Amino acid sequence: MPEQGSVLFSFSVSPDPILIISLFLYIRIKPCDFDYLKIIGKGSFGKVLLARHKESTKYYAVKVLQKKIIMKKKEQKHIMAERSVLMKNIKHPFLVGLHYSFQTTDKLYFVLDYVNGGELFYHLQRERIFLEPRARFYAAEIASALGYLHSLHIVYRDLKPENILLDSQGHIVLTDFGLCKEGVEANGTTTTFCGTPEYLAPEVLQKQAYDRTVDWWCLGSVLYEMLYGLPPFYSRNTAEMYNNILHKSPVLKPNVSNSGRELLEGLLQKDRTKRLGVKDDFLELKYHSFFSPINWEDLMAKKITPPFIPSVSGPTDLRHFDPEFTHLPVSSSLCTETLTAVTSSVKEAAGAFPGFSYGPPADHHFM
Numbered sequence: 001m002p003e004q005g006s007v008l009f010s011f012s013v014s015p016d017p018i019l020i021i022s023l024f025l026y027i028r029i030k031p032c033d034f035d036y037l038k039i040i041g042k043g044s045f046g047k048v049l050l051a052r053h054k055e056s057t058k059y060y061a062v063k064v065l066q067k068k069i070i071m072k073k074k075e076q077k078h079i080m081a082e083r084s085v086l087m088k089n090i091k092h093p094f095l096v097g098l099h100y101s102f103q104t105t106d107k108l109y110f111v112l113d114y115v116n117g118g119e120l121f122y123h124l125q126r127e128r129i130f131l132e133p134r135a136r137f138y139a140a141e142i143a144s145a146l147g148y149l150h151s152l153h154i155v156y157r158d159l160k161p162e163n164i165l166l167d168s169q170g171h172i173v174l175t176d177f178g179l180c181k182e183g184v185e186a187n188g189t190t191t192t193f194c195g196t197p198e199y200l201a202p203e204v205l206q207k208q209a210y211d212r213t214v215d216w217w218c219l220g221s222v223l224y225e226m227l228y229g230l231p232p233f234y235s236r237n238t239a240e241m242y243n244n245i246l247h248k249s250p251v252l253k254p255n256v257s258n259s260g261r262e263l264l265e266g267l268l269q270k271d272r273t274k275r276l277g278v279k280d281d282f283l284e285l286k287y288h289s290f291f292s293p294i295n296w297e298d299l300m301a302k303k304i305t306p307p308f309i310p311s312v313s314g315p316t317d318l319r320h321f322d323p324e325f326t327h328l329p330v331s332s333s334l335c336t337e338t339l340t341a342v343t344s345s346v347k348e349a350a351g352a353f354p355g356f357s358y359g360p361p362a363d364h365h366f367m
Contacts, residue, residue: 028359029111033054034054036062037049038321038325038330041325046066048064049334050315059114060112060114095145101357101358102356103353117167117320118321132227135223139291140299142164157214159174160222161225197242198231201245213275233245276288
């Protein structure tokens with residue numbers, strides 16, 4: 001009998017070479033190499049689970065996506081872009097790392113760093129605002145991560161507190177690269193309308209071409225929210241909020257330092273050609289007076305003690321995750337996939353993500 005979780009084939013038609021290649025390209029790893037312990041997040045295409053690799057006993061966040069839903073919504077490009085960006089993150093301390101990606105006939109799997117200090121959003125909700133030194137520390141780590149992506153000609157496009165996690169030491173980990181746009185050169189622009197309403201830049205709202213400075217606008221919005229408790233143009237009425245983004249100036253109350261208010265004005269500049277970061281990108285932020293207390297070398301080496309350390313007793317401590325997810329039952333189907341016939345739709349799904357599978361060199365197996 002084959003090992004449970006391996007994929008069985010009984011071809012009623014001659015096998016398609018793409019199907020064979022895509023399913024067996026990276027055969028060393030499969031869904032049943034993991035114990036799936038808890039659901040820790042959900043999205044439009046699937047869920048994220050806390051999983052333990054059986055052999056190494058290491059913990060990972062495994063993102064499991066349904067091919068059918070991705071194809072129905074014509075989102076293959078975004079998923080392949082996410083995988084491509086994840087593979088380039090390896091060298092940055094504040095971006096989530098990809099260990100493996102693999103696929104079965106109907107699902108895609110990303111095996112990612114497991115980060116359990118909670119979303120920045122969760123901590124901000126609890127504390128309402130952060131004091132300036134803490135907000136500065138987070139903004140500096142986020143800015144360095146965005147600057148790194150920009151150096152690879154990637155625009156992140158979806159910065160918001162829900163996509164910013166804290167690790168167990170209290171450092172920032174930027175996650176969710178599904179909306180990243182690759183290939184945007186220093187002076188390049190793109191036009192896709194995407195993002196989250198509260199953090200949309202005016203040029204995106206107006207469906208104009210935009211560039212990497214869209215990320216600096218979003219950082220301004222997140223920094224404003226950390227310091228003042230709400231996004232800068234927030235309204236419960238979305239139409240009113242969009243009007244505020246396009247026409248109102250951000251209200252900068254004096255409980256924030258002059259350099260903090262000056263930075264927010266520079267980042268929340270409605271005209272992207274005058275926005276902070278338009279000329280020298282991250283360097284313009286790095287040398288701004290607001291960040292003068294930051295030693296950037298120490299920051300990148302994680303030598304600065306984070307201002308807040310999340311209370312977590314170990315990898316299975318899920319107190320910083322939403323119980324709405326962690327209370328959900330884990331599906332047993334993650335490890336019992338059996339394919340008895342290859343239908344045309346299964347063939348299409350299997351061949352729709354060529355080159356998706358990825359694993360590090362053999363000597364790095366589950367480092």
